[in-house]
Amino acid sequence: MYICHISIDNFKSFNGKTDIPFEKGFTTISGPNGSGKSNIIDSILFCLALSTSRTMRAEKLTDLINNLSNRKTCMVEITFQKESFELTDDEQTQLAAYNALPDDSNDKADMLPPDKMTVSRRIKVANSGSSSVYTLNSQTSTLGEIHEMLSRYHVSPGSFNVMMQGDVQGFVNMSPMERRKIIDEIA
Amino acid sequence: MYICHISIDNFKSFNGKTDIPFEKGFTTISGPNGSGKSNIIDSILFCLALSTSRTMRAEKLTDLINNLSNRKTCMVEITFQKESFELTDDEQTQLAAYNALPDDSNDKADMLPPDKMTVSRRIKVANSGSSSVYTLNSQTSTLGEIHEMLSRYHVSPGSFNVMMQGDVQGFVNMSPMERRKIIDEIA
Amino acid sequence: KRGAFQKSFDEIDGHFRSIFETLAAGDGHLVLSNPDDPLNSGMTLMARPRGKKMQRIEAMSGGEKSLTSLAFVFALQRTMPAPFYALDEVDMNLDGINVEKLANMVVGETTKGSQFLVVSLRKPMIERSARTIGVTQKAGGRTHVTGVRLRTAEEDTGNTDLLH
Amino acid sequence: KRGAFQKSFDEIDGHFRSIFETLAAGDGHLVLSNPDDPLNSGMTLMARPRGKKMQRIEAMSGGEKSLTSLAFVFALQRTMPAPFYALDEVDMNLDGINVEKLANMVVGETTKGSQFLVVSLRKPMIERSARTIGVTQKAGGRTHVTGVRLRTAEEDTGNTDLLH
Numbered sequence: 001m002y003i004c005h006i007s008i009d010n011f012k013s014f015n016g017k018t019d020i021p022f023e024k025g026f027t028t029i030s031g032p033n034g035s036g037k038s039n040i041i042d043s044i045l046f047c048l049a050l051s052t053s054r055t056m057r058a059e060k061l062t063d064l065i066n067n068l069s070n071r072k073t074c075m076v077e078i079t080f081q082k083e084s085f086e087l088t089d090d091e092q093t094q095l096a097a098y099n100a101l102p103d104d105s106n107d108k109a110d111m112l113p114p115d116k117m118t119v120s121r122r123i124k125v126a127n128s129g130s131s132s133v134y135t136l137n138s139q140t141s142t143l144g145e146i147h148e149m150l151s152r153y154h155v156s157p158g159s160f161n162v163m164m165q166g167d168v169q170g171f172v173n174m175s176p177m178e179r180r181k182i183i184d185e186i187a
Numbered sequence: 188m189y190i191c192h193i194s195i196d197n198f199k200s201f202n203g204k205t206d207i208p209f210e211k212g213f214t215t216i217s218g219p220n221g222s223g224k225s226n227i228i229d230s231i232l233f234c235l236a237l238s239t240s241r242t243m244r245a246e247k248l249t250d251l252i253n254n255l256s257n258r259k260t261c262m263v264e265i266t267f268q269k270e271s272f273e274l275t276d277d278e279q280t281q282l283a284a285y286n287a288l289p290d291d292s293n294d295k296a297d298m299l300p301p302d303k304m305t306v307s308r309r310i311k312v313a314n315s316g317s318s319s320v321y322t323l324n325s326q327t328s329t330l331g332e333i334h335e336m337l338s339r340y341h342v343s344p345g346s347f348n349v350m351m352q353g354d355v356q357g358f359v360n361m362s363p364m365e366r367r368k369i370i371d372e373i374a
Numbered sequence: 375k376r377g378a379f380q381k382s383f384d385e386i387d388g389h390f391r392s393i394f395e396t397l398a399a400g401d402g403h404l405v406l407s408n409p410d411d412p413l414n415s416g417m418t419l420m421a422r423p424r425g426k427k428m429q430r431i432e433a434m435s436g437g438e439k440s441l442t443s444l445a446f447v448f449a450l451q452r453t454m455p456a457p458f459y460a461l462d463e464v465d466m467n468l469d470g471i472n473v474e475k476l477a478n479m480v481v482g483e484t485t486k487g488s489q490f491l492v493v494s495l496r497k498p499m500i501e502r503s504a505r506t507i508g509v510t511q512k513a514g515g516r517t518h519v520t521g522v523r524l525r526t527a528e529e530d531t532g533n534t535d536l537l538h
Numbered sequence: 539k540r541g542a543f544q545k546s547f548d549e550i551d552g553h554f555r556s557i558f559e560t561l562a563a564g565d566g567h568l569v570l571s572n573p574d575d576p577l578n579s580g581m582t583l584m585a586r587p588r589g590k591k592m593q594r595i596e597a598m599s600g601g602e603k604s605l606t607s608l609a610f611v612f613a614l615q616r617t618m619p620a621p622f623y624a625l626d627e628v629d630m631n632l633d634g635i636n637v638e639k640l641a642n643m644v645v646g647e648t649t650k651g652s653q654f655l656v657v658s659l660r661k662p663m664i665e666r667s668a669r670t671i672g673v674t675q676k677a678g679g680r681t682h683v684t685g686v687r688l689r690t691a692e693e694d695t696g697n698t699d700l701l702h
């Protein structure tokens with residue numbers, strides 16, 4: 001499975017909606033200081049709820065809403081692509097049925113192909129701060145359900161697959177006790 | 188005043204004696220990872236006693252002795268060049284007299300020109316650890332005397348003229364309280 | 375409890391040794407300060423870059439520290455393979471040759487099927503990636519993603535000076 | 539006590555404002571969280587890079603944070619001028635354009651008579667220096683200083699790849 005698409009709407013320095021397609025393998029992201037590269041990584045952490053607002057350099061969740069717009073909401077949607085060897089027999093059958101439909105079919109337009117999985121998160125300014133709404137495959141979901149699904153792929157707030165800017169320095173400066181505790185967590 | 192020469196003997200990755208001339212203005216130091224660039228900065232911090240062994244990445248002072256040699260000592264000598272406008276009238280006179288001597292004169296060879304100042308520090312392995320010997324203008328001196336002289340030039344363990352590798356990150360990650368305390372120290 | 379620790383420790387140590395050899399052409403391993411009482415022990419990374427003496431990470435140069443820590447993180451990642459990996463400017467301290475080695479390592483991992491999204495300003499990293507997403511800033515601080523191109527990072531960022 | 543603090547604060551703030559303008563083409567200033575009780579106050583750096591909104595340093599990008607912190611350090615240095623300044627790889631987070639701006643700032647300072655010894659792996663920094671001391675490693679980990687040359691860092695380090 002890999003990320004095949006990230007849709008970012010009004011999040012941090014993204015004023016309005018931005019669609020970014022991704023492919024398998026080795027992709028670099030580059031550009032000047034302050035252009036928004038780390039914000040793309042933050043959008044993944046935000047959508048999958050892998051970190052706190054502070055780790056995304058915001059004092060509170062509503063700081064994540066683009067400050068150039070008047071809109072009181074922002075959203076990130078991530079689409080994962082499953083590889084055929086990851087699909088169950090049932091899913092393979094559903095995928096064949098889906099692919100058999102004509103491209104202009106309304107049914108097809110409304111369906112999510114069985115080999116794709118989407119997670120989205122939207123925050124809105126609310127009276128007491130903000131509210132988050134999660135979806136999994138376009139159905140309203142909970143943070144718990146999404147984390148439970150992701151943990152099967154070893155993706156969690158404690159996992160090491162996302163190295164943020166400055167994390168390497170953190171590992172370098174770690175005390176021997178802290179370093180050993182990392183092994184405890186894994187064991 | 189500026190540094191016009193650094194002589195490094197058996198210190199850290201310098202196996203044997205190395206002489207490095209320096210000039211006024213803007214000099215860069217470059218080379219591969221692990222080649223010894225930061226060790227040159229450490230040699231300045233060591234000679235002028237501006238930091239602890241730990242800041243120079245050594246557990247104890249004797250770790251600063253080159254570990255490829257069998258010698259139990261290391262030394263760094265720094266020569267400062269004073270500019271003519273910094274000299275007192277007496278020193279100007281002495282300098283004129285010095286320059287008047289023929290270059291092959293023995294007297295001249297034994298003298299330190301009045302517009303130069305040297306500081307050196309040697310450590311030796313001793314029974315209980317190590318011993319440091321300081322010289323100022325080739326005369327045995329004390330750490331206190333050298334610090335007192337340097338502080339007149341705003342060079343001290345607390346001064347900001349030396350930024351070690353990683354110090355910028357330290358300033359970035361500083362808490363607001365710590366940042367304000369810096370102003371306290373200066374005030 | 376302690377058996378589980380030892381099992382994880384040995385697994386991560388094994389990964390660290392082979393990754394460090396690839397990345398730094400030298401020997402590296404994990405060391406417990408108190409092997410008989412691991413749960414009250416500290417752990418350090420020891421390594422001998424080729425030609426030098428074995429040293430603990432605290433004594434290494436800035437670039438050597440980064441490289442050794444990266445090898446450790448990759449070893450941790452190998453114990454829990456994920457669908458994607460995102461690395462944000464992990465190559466800051468490294469000289470060009472070490473950036474190249476790190477990039478080659480990422481290439482090796484992706485040929486096994488992993489997805490790596492690597493934020494980098496360094497030319498050797500960008501050159502070895504299959505494609506680059508260019509990110510720029512429009513008036514007022516709006517992020518603009520300029521599109522995904524193969525090996526034309528200069529065009530994307532509009533400025534090769536960036537990559538030095 | 540408090541008068542002395544305010545005096546230093548104003549002086550450093552003044553330096554910071556002008557240095558930040560040179561370095562980042564924007565407005566920056568120091569902010570006390572509690573101006574009426576400075577000795578119990580925190581202090582943060584606020585800055586508005588050109589075109590963006592004013593933000594505190596904690597919210598900035600990696601490179602913006604470094605640039606802002608460097609402006610602060612230079613402001614501190616101006617309160618106590620020293621015979622020499624040594625900067626060890628302070629340009630790590632900066633893109634090529636910002637490394638250039640930093641290098642130009644160092645050039646400006648040295649024309650006033652200061653001595654700057656700057657350790658750097660970045661090409662725009664090396665190109666703007668008057669000379670480069672090349673440092674390499676010989677067999678066994680022995681440092682070899684290859685000599686001081688004007689603007690031929692490639693020869694000194696033996697490898698231009700280093701500078702990317």
Ligand SMILES: Nc1ncnc2c1ncn2[C@@H]1O[C@H](COP(=O)(O)OP(=O)(O)OP(=O)(O)O)[C@@H](O)[C@H]1O
Pocket residue numbers: 011012013014031032033034035036037038039040063064065066067068165509515590593597598599600601602631
């Ligand atoms: N809510 C927001 N609205 C608008 N802009 C924002 C918001 N939050 C953050 N930003 C902007 O995003 C910019 C930071 O972007 P980001 O950290 O992604 O940069 P970067 O490309 O990673 O840069 P660097 O190379 O310096 O690390 C900051 O300049 C900040 O002003």
Ligand SMILES: Nc1ncnc2c1ncn2[C@@H]1O[C@H](COP(=O)(O)OP(=O)(O)OP(=O)(O)O)[C@@H](O)[C@H]1O
Pocket residue numbers: 198199200201218219220221222223224225226227250251252253254255352426429433434435436437438467673679
């Ligand atoms: N006492 C010692 N004897 C021999 N070698 C030593 C000693 N102390 C440190 N070293 C070596 O010096 C090297 C570090 O040098 P230094 O930190 O100056 O590198 P650098 O050029 O700054 O590299 P980087 O670009 O990675 O920061 C280390 O590899 C270390 O092995």
Ligand SMILES: [Mg+2]
Pocket residue numbers: 037038039165462599600601
């Ligand atoms: Mg960034």
Ligand SMILES: [Mg+2]
Pocket residue numbers: 224225226352435436437626
């Ligand atoms: Mg260094």
